[in-house]
Amino acid sequence: MLLLGLTGSIATGKSTVSDILSSPPYNLPVVDADKVARQVVEPGTSGYKQIVSHFRPSTPDLLAPATPETGGEQGRNGKGRPLNRPALGRAVFGAGKEKERKVLNSIVHPAVRREMYKQMLYAYLRGNWAVVLDVPLLFESGWEPLCGTIMVVAVKDAKVQMQRLRARDQHLTEEDAENRVAAQWDVRDKAERCMRRGEKAGVVVWNDGGKEELREEVDRVMGVVRQNHPQWWAWALLLCPPLAAMSGTWSYVRSWWIKREWEREKQLEKAKL
Ligand SMILES: CC(C)(COP(=O)(O)OP(=O)(O)OC[C@H]1O[C@@H](n2cnc3c(N)ncnc32)[C@H](O)[C@@H]1O)[C@@H](O)C(=O)NCCC(=O)NCCS
Ligand SMILES: Nc1ncnc2c1ncn2[C@@H]1O[C@H](COP(=O)(O)OP(=O)(O)OP(=O)(O)O)[C@@H](O)[C@H]1O
Incomplete structure (x- = not known):
């Protein structure tokens, strides 16, 4: 394949x-890395916990505001509110932010890789x-x-x-x-x-x-x-x-x-x- x-x-x-x-x-x-990168940081995942623990002190608006749509203070599944992606984006893109971007990449990329390998194997076994x-x-x-x-x-x-x-x-x-x-x-x-x-x-x-x-x-x-x-x-x-x-x-x-x-x-x- x-x-x-x-x-x-x-x-x-x-x-x-x-x-x-x-x-x-x-x-x-299609195995879509951006899509997988969103899945591996959903509330409750290990990626989510690591991001919150590293970025929350420097990014107070890291989590989406607590509204009925986001499921209130504890989020829809009770595992926390989703990430505020534009705020995280501002924390990692820009001059002098390479170090923070590396931290985010080191949390997200290994999990993305694991999931992508699984999806590739599935596609191979289906004879594509x-x-x-x-x-x-x-x-x-x-x-x-x-x-x-x-x-x-x-x-x-x-x-x-x-x-x-x-x-x-x-x-x-x-x-x-x-x-x-x-x-x-x-x-x-x-x-x-x-x-x-x-x-x-x-x-x-x-x-x-x-x-x-x-x-x-x-x-x-x-x-x-x-x-x-x-x-x-x-x-x-x-x-x-x-x-x-x-x-x-x-x-x-x-x-x-x-x-x-x-x-x-x-x-x-x-x-x-
Ligand atoms: C910083 C985040 C939260 C911003 O989210 P947002 O929804 O605004 O953007 P989205 O995820 O849709 O990305 C849009 C595009 O930005 C670019 N981009 C994303 N992450 C990165 C990165 N770490 N370095 C350089 N470019 C990037 C890519 O071209 C991507 O297609 C998000 O991009 C993220 O989690 N990035 C780290 C994971 C990553 O590297 N993803 C890329 C594929 S593995
Ligand atoms: N040939 C084109 N003519 C007009 N608009 C286009 C063309 N190609 C792409 N676009 C538009 O440009 C925008 C960016 O395209 P697309 O989302 O496919 O890029 P991408 O490379 O996947 O971006 P990202 O890295 O952010 O995921 C989209 O709104 C898309 O509809």
């Missing part, structure tokens, strides 16, 4: 592409030829070598990204939005890194145009992916687990090598400046 990593930067169009991939004619299962891993921080958090193919959804014009982000998340101020964009790698760097993997292992969906153009671009890119990963290969991997293990190991080593070379080049470029 192909692990198709879907990434980009904030508001470049990952969820829109993931909706296309999960509908006909593709009908691919591919599963989409929708992971916004795929490169930043080291998921890259795991994916047979990476699809980056990118825009060439940074203004398009900012406009879409502001239009979608109207609760964010201009500064909030800029802080969130700055918390991730530049999407054009992600596109470059992805193309470095070669067409078999890395494809870029450019999304500067309208939604109709995006659909056509996804169809074009999926034609390339499908050609490189035919159905018979998916069946061979399912019926022969040692072959799946060998193929996975080869893909991992190759991706790891490309990642290392790319990082070296970037370091050399930096040193030259």
Whole structure:
């Protein structure tokens, strides 16, 4: 089964592409890291308890206000009020907040990873030829070598990204939005890194145009992916687990090598400046 990593930067169009991939004619299962990241911090979970214990002293509005909708003082299930996500966002995005963001990531990411592995295994056992891993921080958090193919959804014009982000998340101020964009790698760097993997292992969906153009671009890119990963290969991997293990190991080593070379080049470029 192909692990198709879907990434980009904030508001470049990952969820829109993931909706296309999960509908006909593709009908691919999608494991959505943002969705899982919400589940693992619901009231009562260990993630929730750790976040409350670390962030509450510095963020007094960390929990949603006690209203009938949020279930009063103790929340709907009696395990606490849900997190006030915009407030937590302000505590971790912005200049000088990298340390706090790292703390949040170290609480949330391991739980996300565990749940995602479970969902991937389920998709494999159901005989899917591919599963989409929708992971916004795929490169930043080291998921890259795991994916047979990476699809980056990118825009060439940074203004398009900012406009879409502001239009979608109207609760964010201009500064909030800029802080969130700055918390991730530049999407054009992600596109470059992805193309470095070669067409078999890395494809870029450019999304500067309208939604109709995006659909056509996804169809074009999926034609390339499908050609490189035919159905018979998916069946061979399912019926022969040692072959799946060998193929996975080869893909991992190759991706790891490309990642290392790319990082070296970037370091050399930096040193030259
Ligand atoms: C800070 C939080 C509470 C803000 O919640 P909010 O509902 O406002 O945003 P949401 O979760 O929908 O994320 C929107 C986008 O922000 C970006 N983003 C989220 N977390 C991070 C992060 N730690 N670093 C950089 N970018 C991030 C992603 O592009 C994501 O798609 C939330 O983003 C969070 O819990 N982040 C930590 C978990 C994480 O890294 N999630 C990303 C996938 S694993
Ligand atoms: N080609 C397009 N034309 C017009 N609007 C678009 C296009 N692609 C995406 N959008 C809109 O831009 C916004 C951001 O897109 P989307 O939510 O898919 O991004 P995302 O990369 O998943 O964001 P996040 O990282 O925050 O989860 C949405 O409101 C979406 O409807």
